[in-house]
Amino acid sequence: MSHRSPLPDVDIPDVPLTTYVLGSAGERADKTALIDGPTGRVMTYGELDQATRRLAGGLQAKGFGKGDVLAIMAPNLPEYAVVFHGVAMAGGTITTINPSYTEREIHHQLEDAGATLLVTVPGTLETASAAAKGTGVTEVCVIGQAEGTPSLEDWMGEPLSAQVPVTGDDVVALPYSSGTTGLSKGAFYHHFRSKEELLEAIAARFARESLGFIQALQADTQLDALRRLNLLLSLGRDWKREHIAELKACTKATGSRVPAGASP
8 A cells, every 4th residue: 555645746846957956055055065975075065066167167168068978987076966067057968987887888888878078087097098989089087187187177167157058858867777688778867857856766765764864863853854755755656654654653753743644
């Protein structure tokens, strides 16, 4: 048996993905947006927004825009978000490459995706550069420093003041599958549809991990988490009874109120 929230569907703003994600960055300029786990390095919302706009401006100055594809092959770093949203703001498409891929696998994805620009890190630069030969890639840069190769900072330009106009049919991301049954295959993610998928992913995680997630928070934050969960439930998706039972159990333990209509 499943449960459906009695609340009305959430009105998802009809705006591109990056506009949606960074829309309130100015209000949170001094707050932490991203933390690099290994080093503890912090990037604030203001820094993320500014770097995104500068990269978008730099890419546009290179002639990069709608219909163009940039590939990123890097581990989880704050700059990964800068590259992703910089490409999105410039109206282009980003294809994400697994840093553990072999030269052959990288070459296939670059060629299949039609990438013209490639961003990587010093540790994978040699393999990535070799893989780019014979593809449409014309320029490569690194996050960090590598002798003889431009850095991501070198690609920065005048900050783009606004998102390049895009439509619901414009592709923002082109990730590839693991290639279990052969070479990896691309999947299209569009600017407007990606917001809905983002909210669905957050809601699914809350529903699946609500007990452990909420118990790990302080009391004041627990209430905020429940409010968010209540909002996400109102997306109109169906949630299994056991997820709601988990939520009810943990809210009983903390004295918080179960969201309206969420009781099994």
